[in-house]
Amino acid sequence: MKTRFDGNLWVTGFGVAIEIKDMETAHLLNTVKMLVQKPARVQAMLVTDLENAAFASDVWTPGKAEDSRKQSLHNVTSLSGEELVKYVVGTPLFAAMMEELAARGVNTDNIMELYLKDPSFQL
Numbered sequence: 001m002k003t004r005f006d007g008n009l010w011v012t013g014f015g016v017a018i019e020i021k022d023m024e025t026a027h028l029l030n031t032v033k034m035l036v037q038k039p040a041r042v043q044a045m046l047v048t049d050l051e052n053a054a055f056a057s058d059v060w061t062p063g064k065a066e067d068s069r070k071q072s073l074h075n076v077t078s079l080s081g082e083e084l085v086k087y088v089v090g091t092p093l094f095a096a097m098m099e100e101l102a103a104r105g106v107n108t109d110n111i112m113e114l115y116l117k118d119p120s121f122q123l
Contacts, residue, residue, distance in 0.1 A: 003049040005091035020096045028101055033115050035094060039084035046076045085116075 004010075009017040010031060020028070035042060050072055079087065088094055102108050114121045 003046055005088060005093045007093060008096045020100045025104055025106065028097055029111065032097055035088045036085050036115050039081040042084050042088050043076060043079065047073060050076065
């Protein structure tokens with residue numbers, strides 16, 4: 001199953017889809033920060049997408065198309081926090097956000113370093 005992370009639109013908490021290019025820089029930065037610092041939120045979004053089948057009729061899998069929805073939910077909820085961060089950073093949605101930030105002049109390498117390692121940016 002495809003999820004919101006497979007596309008180039010951000011879906012807000014209110015369910016509104018926004019093109020990445022239309023997001024304000026501060027909103028993009030806050031979204032990127034949330035995605036890497038709150039893996040439980042990423043997991044919740046994946047579970048919601050799976051249960052609602054909002055993006056495709058097939059189930060989500062990390063590799064095999066023949067997995068059932070139950071197995072897909074098991075796959076998502078079996079990922080560690082580190083695995084969820086690794087997953088989300090590798091998605092088309094995250095890449096589109098980072099590309100848009102870089103196009104606006106944001107030092108994305110430094111932002112990721114701060115968001116992932118600097119204690120002052122941790123929760």
